[in-house]
Amino acid sequence: MMSSRMAGSALIRQLGPRLFSAGATRAAAAGEPSYTLLLTGSAGPAAAKPPVAALMRLFPARMASTTAAAPADGSEEASEPSKSAAAADAAKEPSAAPANERKAITSYWGINPNKVVKEDGTEWRWSCFMPWETYKADLTIDLKKHHVPTTFLDKLAYWTVKTLRIPTDIFFQRRYGCRAMMLETVAAVPGMVAGMLLHLRSLRRFEHSGGWVRALLEEAENERMHLMTFMEVAKPRWYERALVIAVQGVFFNAYFVGYLLSPKFAHRVVGYLEEEAVHSYTEYLNDLDAGKIDNVPAPAIAIDYWRLPRDATLKDVVTVVRADEAHHRDVNHFASDVHYQGMNLKEAPAPLGYH
Structure with missing residues (x-):
């Protein structure tokens, strides 16, 4: 049986290139520092300083998204280098959707959570508790009970x-x-x-x-x-x-x-x-x-x-x-x-x- 360490290594080998290499390519195309580069802090002349890397580890939400970044100049069309980088990225990932159809990752591995439904099949709308945590209150309990203090x-x-x-x-x-x-x-x-x-x-x-x-x-x-x-x-x-x-x-x-x-x-x-x-x-x-x-x-x-x-x-x-x-x-x-x-x-x- 495969050990947990071997299974983890195999999972990283399978998903690592998708999560980090592709993200680094897209980030470089958009002129932004990539998540991998910020972790290592060694991206050549424009390397992030250690304090910056530490801050970016605390706020990775933008870098964890697969949504394409908007151009820096505010224009609707990306520059030619960005288009070429996106084309190269798409060639490496044939199954990837176009940039305008990508959705933000909702979990660490990019797996969408299953929808929780009620007994009647309708979607559960609460995140603070689940259907199996609900109950009917026992209304037969004695409401007048009182513990007489003795000690x-x-x-x-x-x-x-x-x-x-x-x-x-x-x-x-x-x-x-x-x-x-x-x-x-x-x-x-x-x-x-x-x-x-x-x-x-x-x-x-x-x-x-x-x-x-x-x-x-x-x-x-x-x-x-x-x-x-x-x-x-x-x-x-x-x-x-x-x-x-x-x-x-x-x-x-x-x-x-x-x-x-x-x-x-x-x-x-x-x-x-x-x-x-x-x-x-x-x-x-x-x-x-x-x-x-x-x-x-x-x-x-x-x-x-x-x-x-x-x-x-x-x-x-x-x-x-x-x-x-x-x-x-x-x-x-x-x-x-x-x-x-x-x-x-x-x-x-x-x-x-x-x-």
Whole structure:
């Protein structure tokens, strides 16, 4: 069987001339430095200096394109040397299309990606998530569940979250769309931080994570999709965006340090944050039912992500988001209980399908 090194060498021999030699010929014909020359920095008298070569490595998009460059003088027709160079290039590559029919390379090897389609055969229009990542939310979950704080760390986590809610209520008041946007930018941080730290610990200790790394990263991704949805509902003002940057910067570092010191405390904080999120989304639904907020049609991204009916409304979106938050609440309280019992997360079964 051919080794990976031999296979790589054979692939480079096959595709190398197309990717670099032809590109160098076209670049020379257009009076531009070629990608190969910039990498080596040795093109004779007009050789690129090392700093220039380094910069061009950072910005290779123009040089990776197969689209013919426009003439330097702005005229529609290329000069005679350019035509002769293009003819020589076409002679070397009989299968190459004319210059006006070439398309930009969309991947490293110039291979067009396959189109992703939905179950009904229509083209998938989202790049932030794939059809196999969609799901129907479990709306049967208990929304009133509350973890009663008993230990000192539990009480500290509970009152920390309650204290953080005060300025949030003052700033956003009844503007639940903007409140949800702020909430999701914060709620998407813990899963990523915890998943990252567990991932690194798994690497250091040469041990399995018990599925918790994937579970926590999926939680962060789910929260990010909440944000992408509410961005379509509430258009944040410039000062709200600035507040998000400030809050996220402070919260990320605080949670990172807190998780290093006590994973039990960190997960308990998230559990109580999710309890507050369930409460906030319940108030959001109450205002929708009372007519204080327009029950507009659901954003298209929410319909595809949660597999909602085509005539779904904002109320349906808030309902499934609230169910997601209730699942995250239970997962983080369970993770905190596992640490409290002196177990590692790898020793406890990770929650599956907890969205």
